[in-house]
Amino acid sequence: MQKLSVLGTLASASIRSELQYRANAVSSIIGGILFQITGFVVVWIIAARFGQIGGWGLPELTFLYGMRLTSHGIFYACFSQMFEFDRVLITGEFDRYLVRPMPPLIQLFTRKLRINAFGDLIGGTVLVIAASTAAPVDWSPLAVTYLILAMIGGGLVEGAVQITLGSLSFRFLQTLPLRSTVNEVFNLYGNYPNTIFPGALRWSLTFLLPIAFVAFFPASVLLNRAGELSVPLWLAAASPLVGMVLFSIAVRVWKWQSVHYQSSGN
Amino acid sequence: MIEVNHIAREFRRAKQVHGAFGGLRTFFARESEIVHAVEDVSFHIDAGEVVGYLGANGAGKSTTIKMLSGILVPTSGEVRVNGLIPWENREENALNIGVVFGQRTQLWWDLPLIDSLRIISKLYQLDTDRFQRNLARLDDMLGLAPFLDAPVRQLSLGQRMRGDLAAAMLYEPKILYLDEPTIGLDVVAKERMRNFIEQVNQESGTTIMLTTHDLADVERLTKRIIFIDKGRVLFDGPVAELKHRYSPFRELHVTLVPNGNEASSVDDIAGVIHVEATPTSLVIRFDPERIAVADLIAAVVARYAVNDLAIVEPALENVVREIVQSGEVRA
Amino acid sequence: MNIAMHYGAWREIARSRIRVQYMYRFAVILHFLLAAVTIYLLTVVWRSAYGDSTEVDGIPLKLMLVYLTIGNLQSKFLRPEIGYDIVDRIRQGQIGFDISRPVSYPSQLVATEAGLMLGMAPMLILVLPVAGFLGELAPPASWEAGIGYAASFLIAWLIAVELSMIIGLVAFWTLEMTGFMMVYNLVGSFATGALVPLWFMPDLLRQFVQLLPFQSIVYIPVSIYIGIPATGHIATALLLQCFWAVVLVGVIAIVWKRAMIRTVIQGG
Numbered sequence: 001m002q003k004l005s006v007l008g009t010l011a012s013a014s015i016r017s018e019l020q021y022r023a024n025a026v027s028s029i030i031g032g033i034l035f036q037i038t039g040f041v042v043v044w045i046i047a048a049r050f051g052q053i054g055g056w057g058l059p060e061l062t063f064l065y066g067m068r069l070t071s072h073g074i075f076y077a078c079f080s081q082m083f084e085f086d087r088v089l090i091t092g093e094f095d096r097y098l099v100r101p102m103p104p105l106i107q108l109f110t111r112k113l114r115i116n117a118f119g120d121l122i123g124g125t126v127l128v129i130a131a132s133t134a135a136p137v138d139w140s141p142l143a144v145t146y147l148i149l150a151m152i153g154g155g156l157v158e159g160a161v162q163i164t165l166g167s168l169s170f171r172f173l174q175t176l177p178l179r180s181t182v183n184e185v186f187n188l189y190g191n192y193p194n195t196i197f198p199g200a201l202r203w204s205l206t207f208l209l210p211i212a213f214v215a216f217f218p219a220s221v222l223l224n225r226a227g228e229l230s231v232p233l234w235l236a237a238a239s240p241l242v243g244m245v246l247f248s249i250a251v252r253v254w255k256w257q258s259v260h261y262q263s264s265g266n
Numbered sequence: 267m268i269e270v271n272h273i274a275r276e277f278r279r280a281k282q283v284h285g286a287f288g289g290l291r292t293f294f295a296r297e298s299e300i301v302h303a304v305e306d307v308s309f310h311i312d313a314g315e316v317v318g319y320l321g322a323n324g325a326g327k328s329t330t331i332k333m334l335s336g337i338l339v340p341t342s343g344e345v346r347v348n349g350l351i352p353w354e355n356r357e358e359n360a361l362n363i364g365v366v367f368g369q370r371t372q373l374w375w376d377l378p379l380i381d382s383l384r385i386i387s388k389l390y391q392l393d394t395d396r397f398q399r400n401l402a403r404l405d406d407m408l409g410l411a412p413f414l415d416a417p418v419r420q421l422s423l424g425q426r427m428r429g430d431l432a433a434a435m436l437y438e439p440k441i442l443y444l445d446e447p448t449i450g451l452d453v454v455a456k457e458r459m460r461n462f463i464e465q466v467n468q469e470s471g472t473t474i475m476l477t478t479h480d481l482a483d484v485e486r487l488t489k490r491i492i493f494i495d496k497g498r499v500l501f502d503g504p505v506a507e508l509k510h511r512y513s514p515f516r517e518l519h520v521t522l523v524p525n526g527n528e529a530s531s532v533d534d535i536a537g538v539i540h541v542e543a544t545p546t547s548l549v550i551r552f553d554p555e556r557i558a559v560a561d562l563i564a565a566v567v568a569r570y571a572v573n574d575l576a577i578v579e580p581a582l583e584n585v586v587r588e589i590v591q592s593g594e595v596r597a
Numbered sequence: 598m599n600i601a602m603h604y605g606a607w608r609e610i611a612r613s614r615i616r617v618q619y620m621y622r623f624a625v626i627l628h629f630l631l632a633a634v635t636i637y638l639l640t641v642v643w644r645s646a647y648g649d650s651t652e653v654d655g656i657p658l659k660l661m662l663v664y665l666t667i668g669n670l671q672s673k674f675l676r677p678e679i680g681y682d683i684v685d686r687i688r689q690g691q692i693g694f695d696i697s698r699p700v701s702y703p704s705q706l707v708a709t710e711a712g713l714m715l716g717m718a719p720m721l722i723l724v725l726p727v728a729g730f731l732g733e734l735a736p737p738a739s740w741e742a743g744i745g746y747a748a749s750f751l752i753a754w755l756i757a758v759e760l761s762m763i764i765g766l767v768a769f770w771t772l773e774m775t776g777f778m779m780v781y782n783l784v785g786s787f788a789t790g791a792l793v794p795l796w797f798m799p800d801l802l803r804q805f806v807q808l809l810p811f812q813s814i815v816y817i818p819v820s821i822y823i824g825i826p827a828t829g830h831i832a833t834a835l836l837l838q839c840f841w842a843v844v845l846v847g848v849i850a851i852v853w854k855r856a857m858i859r860t861v862i863q864g865g
Contacts, residue, residue: 010385010389016376034783046643049646050648092370095332096370096372101390102360177624181627259339
């Protein structure tokens with residue numbers, strides 16, 4: 001509980017730091033929304049002209065896109081500082097996290113807030129809500145709870161991948177180009193039904209890079225499309241849990257790798 | 267309070283591969299070289315001591331401090347700080363120690379100083395009363411009030427260092443590690459810093475370990491020096507003892523009358539160790555147990571036309587320079 | 598000022614920028630590999646959208662895939678960075694030196710950009726087979742299409758540089774670029790037609806995009822390449838590009854003049 005209140009203090013400090021540059025904050029949110037709108041417009045144009053992608057109609061595609069985007073927003077709001085991790089190591093800023101009575105990973109995450117995460121959160125939520133009536137989902141309190149858990153789980157999946165790959169920086173100092181590329185792959189491939197890909201790739205995008213767990217599996221479950229999947233229903237339905245499991249594994253990997261920290265900055 | 271037994275730390279550096287795709291090959295290369303930053307260091311520091319940790323650049327000072335504060339894990343050896351293994355009980359250990367790195371700040375760059383101090387009071391779980399009390403005391407010692415409300419990025423280096431010291435002492439740690447605390451500061455700021463360190467040690471009994479390039483810091487603040495070179499301890503003992511080992515030798519600096527002297531020498535006088543001579547000056551190192559100062563002066567004046575004379579005590583700085591150059595401490 | 602001396606300066610600027618590109622060659626290759634990843638995704642998505650039909654709106658699937666492959670490589674290639682350069686120079690207070698040189702600053706920027714792209718070219722060639730494997734490559738529709746594409750590509754390059762310069766000059770006022778640049782890159786990559794060719798856009802959107810200069814960067818050259826020139830004829834398509842190239846020169850002249858006045862008043 002005490003830890004939680006400290007976490008709150010750190011988080012509010014990062015928000016206050018960010019708000020020191022108000023004009024930049026506003027333009028970042030707008031930039032974030034525009035960024036995602038262009039991505040969605042592509043889906044929308046294709047679906048509007050061709051009626052479907054991989055057998056999914058516009059409402060379903062919108063729902064999927066919205067879920068993915070919200071997950072990404074959650075990921076970005078909580079873990080955006082993974083993208084600064086290399087720099088934190090190189091400048092030696094990481095030293096001071098290690099001499100404070102708080103887990104270093106939490107100090108990293110609360111280092112700064114990237115305001116454009118709210119662009120993703122707003123955009124994603126709007127899309128999910130917009131698609132919610134047209135998409136064939138049997139809405140019930142359970143379904144809503146599942147949706148929310150799934151989106152949090154999706155954020156955790158993305159976080160887990162970034163943390164695991166980021167932990168390699170303890171040895172190699174620079175993994176950002178690799179991680180940005182992986183992040184881009186999530187952003188590109190996560191927005192479409194996984195079933196459009198050929199078998200081997202579909203498998204890779206499920207088990208190698210767990211992109212399918214971010215939004216595609218839970219969306220399929222909610223849209224009653226689980227029958228089309230190449231994995232058993234229980235696995236797809238367990239997506240929120242998968243997120244939590246992957247995340248806790250990632251944190252362990254990170255701790256395990258942190259022994260290799262060389263504190264080179266000076 | 268601090269026990270260090272035979273710690274070593276090596277770093278693995280990937281060997282740079284040059285030529286086409288050098289960067290990529292470096293990344294995947296298995297080849298790496300091992301650098302021994304700390305080879306074998308042991309010492310014990312008691313509660314309330316102030317210890318100067320000295321050595322040339324790259325001698326392993328910072329690496330040691332980092333192992334003591336839990337930042338680095340040693341390759342081998344044992345460390346106990348207040349009974350804890352720093353890198354294993356990192357968060358518990360953090361409550362006992364304050365760390366100040368001269369070149370870096372631990373404050374929140376974009377926020378007013380007071381906000382950083384508040385956040386730190388939360389991190390270390392101080393209640394409001396204790397926070398206010400400690401803040402008032404630190405303000406009294408460091409004069410923080412004029413810039414408490416300014417964002418840290420607008421502070422001068424001296425102000426920022428004071429802020430960093432306040433941040434490190436706010437939760438009254440038992441141990442304070444200072445890595446180059448006076449680097450880059452002007453004379454006034456240095457003096458203020460030293461006063462503060464002295465006061466903290468005397469009033470709160472804080473154990474202090476200090477690395478520095480400025481030997482004035484050491485002469486002023488510490489009674490004990492640990493001197494390391496190439497990752498090993500060369501000397502561990504009182505400042506006075508280190509000087510004493512050199513004290514057989516004093517120096518007589520002589521300024522000669524220009525053009526007033528025929529070629530002569532003092533090499534033959536018993537007790538003279540070494541002479542550096544120029545046409546206008548002499549630096550004579552001698553052993554005062556073998557020749558009285560007055561006798562030496564008399565002998566010099568008898569042989570030379572002298573303008574001025576001075577007896578020079580060995581400065582710690584010269585002692586240290588000599589140790590670094592020779593790589594050993596005179597027994 | 599004689600041209601020969603200017604030419605020497607431009608060549609030197611371009612050369613130094615080529616060296617920079619070579620230093621960052623891995624980032625550049627990664628940049629193109631990401632283009633290949635994008636191309637593959639678009640290929641799969643469009644294949645899926647086409648479904649069983651081989652032709653939609655008179656566009657065969659194969660041509661569509663060639664369009665996407667070339668279009669996306671080209672759009673990554675024609676992504677100028679001088680906007681960032683300008684901001685850096687202004688921030689570091691070096692812009693005064695740049696402006697006071699005997700060779701005009703805008704022409705220095707064009708030379709920089711030329712070096713940037715020449716430096717990227719070898720990396721692009723490395724990635725080409727990968728892109729062809731993941732997407733679809735084919736020779737130009739005809740020899741006229743080939744020549745037309747080459748001409749159109751050069752104008753596309755010029756327009757990309759001009760747009761980048763205009764964006765960069767805005768930094769004289771805002772002193773901040775990242776948000777702006779992000780929007781530009783995005784809106785740009787969409788409005789160029791790299792992700793969706795204009796012919797598949799809904800009418801209203803297409804009419805809007807047609808009013809912008811961005812289509813000259815990808816859509817016009819690549820549609821010439823695959824034999825379906827945007828305006829129906831290669832010549833008119835090139836003419837449209839030229840029109841924009843000239844208009845943008847005018848815009849730069851105006852913005853530059855104002856930027857100079859501003860710099861003189863504020864003292865850099």
